[in-house]
Amino acid sequence: MQLLLLLVGCGLAFGQDVAPLPLNPDPLAEDVATCSPFMDDDFAEEVGVVEPEQNTNSRMLVSRDQTRVAILGYHNFSKTAPVSDMLMRTSDFRKQMEYIRDAGLTVISMPEFLEWRFGTRELPARCVLITLDDGWKSVYTEAYPILHEFGYPFHLFLYTQFLSGRGDSMSPEMIREMQQNGATVGSHSTSHAYPSAWKAAAAKGPEAEADMIEREIGATFPRLSGLFGSIETYCYPGGYHTPAMEERLPGYGCKAAFTVIPGKVTVSENPLQIRRYMVFGNNHSIFRRAMDFRIAQLGTVAAPGAAPGTLPSSTPPPPFPVHPGVNETVPCEFGPISIDMSRMAGVDFSTVHVAVSGFGRVPARVDRNTRSVQWTPPVRIYMPNISVHVTWKSTDGTAHKAEWSFCIDPYAAVQQ
Numbered sequence: 001m002q003l004l005l006l007l008v009g010c011g012l013a014f015g016q017d018v019a020p021l022p023l024n025p026d027p028l029a030e031d032v033a034t035c036s037p038f039m040d041d042d043f044a045e046e047v048g049v050v051e052p053e054q055n056t057n058s059r060m061l062v063s064r065d066q067t068r069v070a071i072l073g074y075h076n077f078s079k080t081a082p083v084s085d086m087l088m089r090t091s092d093f094r095k096q097m098e099y100i101r102d103a104g105l106t107v108i109s110m111p112e113f114l115e116w117r118f119g120t121r122e123l124p125a126r127c128v129l130i131t132l133d134d135g136w137k138s139v140y141t142e143a144y145p146i147l148h149e150f151g152y153p154f155h156l157f158l159y160t161q162f163l164s165g166r167g168d169s170m171s172p173e174m175i176r177e178m179q180q181n182g183a184t185v186g187s188h189s190t191s192h193a194y195p196s197a198w199k200a201a202a203a204k205g206p207e208a209e210a211d212m213i214e215r216e217i218g219a220t221f222p223r224l225s226g227l228f229g230s231i232e233t234y235c236y237p238g239g240y241h242t243p244a245m246e247e248r249l250p251g252y253g254c255k256a257a258f259t260v261i262p263g264k265v266t267v268s269e270n271p272l273q274i275r276r277y278m279v280f281g282n283n284h285s286i287f288r289r290a291m292d293f294r295i296a297q298l299g300t301v302a303a304p305g306a307a308p309g310t311l312p313s314s315t316p317p318p319p320f321p322v323h324p325g326v327n328e329t330v331p332c333e334f335g336p337i338s339i340d341m342s343r344m345a346g347v348d349f350s351t352v353h354v355a356v357s358g359f360g361r362v363p364a365r366v367d368r369n370t371r372s373v374q375w376t377p378p379v380r381i382y383m384p385n386i387s388v389h390v391t392w393k394s395t396d397g398t399a400h401k402a403e404w405s406f407c408i409d410p411y412a413a414v415q416q
């Protein structure tokens with residue numbers, strides 16, 4: 001019974017995020033162990049039970065437009081150092097890799113991803129692409145042994161000033177060794193310049209910006225391909241990108257450029273603004289969202305009877321106006337999360353409950369005059385993908401629920 005409760009807790013914790021758990025009783029204990037570190041009880045309580053589904057045929061190839069890829073972005077790892085958004089406990093990384101395996105997801109390589117996006121390669125419906133940014137030595141010492149053990153391919157985004165093997169950086173020899181065992185390499189700039197430096201260059205005029213693009217992006221393609229072979233990908237440091245960068249990238253031989261905006265990638269993804277889930281070491285909600293293949297597109301809830309390859313959600317989208325809107329990308333300062341129920345007849349406002357991912361059930365304020373419900377986050381939210389779950393009852397006692405997601409773009413304000 002306790003085991004069952006734990007399993008239910010696990011499903012609850014993942015809520016709409018849960019990828020199907022195997023039904024075979026033997027791996028059950030493992031699944032519980034795998035899921036428990038990622039539990040988020042309050043949110044779980046609101047989200048409701050998700051029926052586990054069979055994983056049969058999960059590796060069957062589907063037509064290209066039915067595949068969705070969750071691209072994961074990692075940074076630094078340690079067995080002992082305090083975790084942060086950039087630094088993940090090695091044991092948590094292992095648990096995430098176990099989760100991917102147990103959920104029946106297919107880990108693809110970057111070449112396979114590019115052949116799917118630009119060629120004719122077909123993939124299973126639910127794929128994961130693992131990327132690791134910057135070139136931290138811990139990728140070699142901590143993550144690589146686990147990736148190798150699981151047989152997962154992975155893609156390294158390297159910046160050329162962090163490649164000496166001294167201090168916390170990996171050496172070209174370490175990287176070449178990993179290339180023998182599943183690693184591929186892309187560019188992550190020369191110096192990892194942040195938005196302030198890019199904006200300072202752009203303020204000096206288009207020539208200064210073009211010079212910086214040449215120095216920071218263009219120069220890395222021949223440099224890295226000299227060390228590691230052909231380079232076809234670029235990853236914007238901090239996710240910061242401009243139209244001028246996008247214009248010049250293809251000329252350097254770049255086929256695909258990657259951001260930090262979360263969402264499932266489809267075959268029609270803009271190749272120079274490819275979404276990725278940046279997986280934090282101190283907050284597992286992003287990993288959970290990445291594993292959520294019930295959501296067809298960046299928070300859009302799949303409609304009942306959706307096309308094969310999309311998994312229907314058990315929770316419908318809201319039947320009333322909400323802010324931020326369904327699927328909307330907003331800056332960090334998006335104001336209160338609000339729900340306008342003014343056009344809904346017969347709502348028992350004493351039964352309205354709101355849960356927000358990362359916060360659990362929140363003390364949302366009901367304004368009975370305007371028939372609206374509001375909650376203002378007490379802290380600035382940096383999680384890139386937020387989901388909101390609402391439950392309420394009609395005055396006749398009928399229970400209802402709705403869920404939607406929105407995204408936070410930390411650069412939305414500065415890019416305008």
Ligand SMILES: [Zn+2]
Pocket residue numbers: 133134188192237238
């Ligand atoms: Zn980086």
